Amino acid sequence: MQVAFELNGDPVNADVEPRTTLADCIRDRLGRTGTHVGCEHGVCGACTVLVNGEAVRSCLMLAVQAQDEKVVTIEGLSGDQLSPLQAAFRKHHALQCGFCTPGFITTAHALLTNEPDADQERIREVLSGNLCRCTGYIPIVEAILDARSHYARDGEK
Amino acid sequence: MKPPSFAYASPSTLAEAVNLLASGNGNAKVISGGQSLMPMLAFRLAAPDLLVDLKHLKDLGTITIGDDGVRLGAKVRWCDIENDRRLVRSHPLLAEAIKHVAHYQVRNRGTIGGSLAHADPSAEMPGVALTCDGEMTIVGSGGTRVEKASSFFTGPLQTSLEPDEIVTELHLPAWPATRRWAFREFARRKGDFAMAGVLLFYDLDHRNCAVDAHIGAIGIADCPIRLSAAEAALNGNAVTEDCIAAVAAAAKESIDPPSDIHAPGAYRRALLGTLLARGLQHSIS
Incomplete structure (x- = not known):
């Protein structure tokens, strides 16, 4: 088809x-x-x-x-430069082997686009649908918290 | 694994969808969000000849709240329920139960019609439908019929749906603002299938005693069940610590949960009693 x-x-x-x-x-x-x-x-x-x-x-x-x-x-989420989420993942060492990373970045991007004020509890809840076997999630949560400032509600940016 | 081969159609009307299902000789399946069916296909637990996608069908994605209760179109997604703040007041048990359905990505595609038709014994939506005296509107070659949840769920992943029938709507009766209620479930990880879950509500009469008790359970039998012995132990009584203990004991006595890789039956029985007691305690706080 x-x-x-x-x-x-x-x-x-x-x-x-x-x-x-x-x-x-x-x-x-x-x-x-x-x-x-x-x-x-x-x-x-x-x-x-x-x-x-x-x-x-x-x-x-x-x-x-x-x-x-x-x-x-x-x-589609980055050009020649690292996106804010990608940069935060690098800064916080939020990946090791990198296999799960595209899923975490796309998920976090959707979350922060719709809910830029998402708190740690909400981020953890959303990430419950993504598995990472290397980093142990803590740096991933820290990276997403750090990237929040680059997402803002319409009109606030 | 990759799904087995099948044909695919995306009709633009309900009548066309029913005709396609009827032409499938029992080997056609409905797909919409696909969040239950796609894993079934990947595991090759389902091997339909034809998938009929409801994608282009209009008017099945509406949440209607009126004097007669809540009506959920079959294509209403978990995220639609989550984002409709009216439901927190109009049907708090539904709003709370749906928070426990699967994960973020799945909630963006999974639908209530799919969950009802899939009829997983641990799923929240069938539990809500059964506990709340829900009624499904079902359309097929023979026309439209309305079926109560109490006769719709017939076994594990089994319903009374005929091969050419589609669930189009779930109606949940009106919810009095003063109603007492609770939802409790336990899974080892958030979003996983519940090992056991309890849904309950009751009203209080002029003596402050429980009346019209509805107590349902998920994850402990072949399909969602009502705990009639526990309801009887609650009806007519003040909801005290003694009453709560008696209701939980009646519930545990009345069930025979299966053992599987996730938990032995005895554990599920104890878990259900604990969840029910905690739910009742919450309902009076």
Whole structure:
């Protein structure tokens, strides 16, 4: 089946089987391998992308369901410079192997965009959907807390 | 794993969706958020020939609050319930229970219709529907019918839905502002399946005694269940420490939870009693 959607601001299309997940389509058909596939059944959060601005698990969505939607992956969140979240992750040593990092950054970006005042408790609650086996979460939470100042409610920036 | 092969259709009307399901000879499934179905496909526990996506169906994503209670369209997502501040007053038990459903990303796509139709024994939404005397509106080839939650859930991941039927709405009866209530569940990690959970509410009569007690449990049987022995132990009594102990004892006596890799049955039984007692204590505080 043909599917067409917007990926990181660009129109894309791909010929996929209906069973192809959005994650596999993005990685294998469209060559954006920043989105990582860990568990493939909605537990680990590594494949988190933004669909119409909302964090979703791209392994739990069919590529054909993304027809006409706006999809943003980790590649879409930074240009030549590190984004504030990426810089905070580096500063706080919030990653080691880096496998889970795209999922954490996309999730945290969606959270802080919608809730720039998110407190530590809220951040921890949201991160409960992402697994990291290296860092132990504390530096990840610290990095996201640190990056909050770069996100502001409309009109306050 | 990768899901097995299937065909995919995204009809633009409910009638078309029902026709597609009917044409599937029992091997067509509805998909919307897919947050329960996609893992089932990935594990190959489900292998439908056809998925019928409700994506283009209008009018199924509305939350309506009126004198007759709350009506949730089948495509209402967990995040929609979370963000609708009216529900904290109009149906506090629903609002509280939904806080415990899955994780942030899943809550952006998972729907109430999907949860009801999937009928996981540990899921919160079926527990809310059953405990609150909810009624499902169901549309199929034979027309539209309304079914009470008490007869809808028939077993683990099993409902009374026919292969060509779609849940379109859940109605929860009106919630008096003075109603006493509690929700308690326990999972080892936030968002995981509950090992046991309790949903309860009751009203107080002029003598300050509990009436119309509704006590439901999730995670301890093949499907959500009402704890009628515990309800009987609560009805007509002042909610004292002694009463709470008696209600919890009646509940524990009346259930026979299964053992599995997550917990032995005896643990679930004890857990349910503790959660029920804590919930009742909270309801009088």
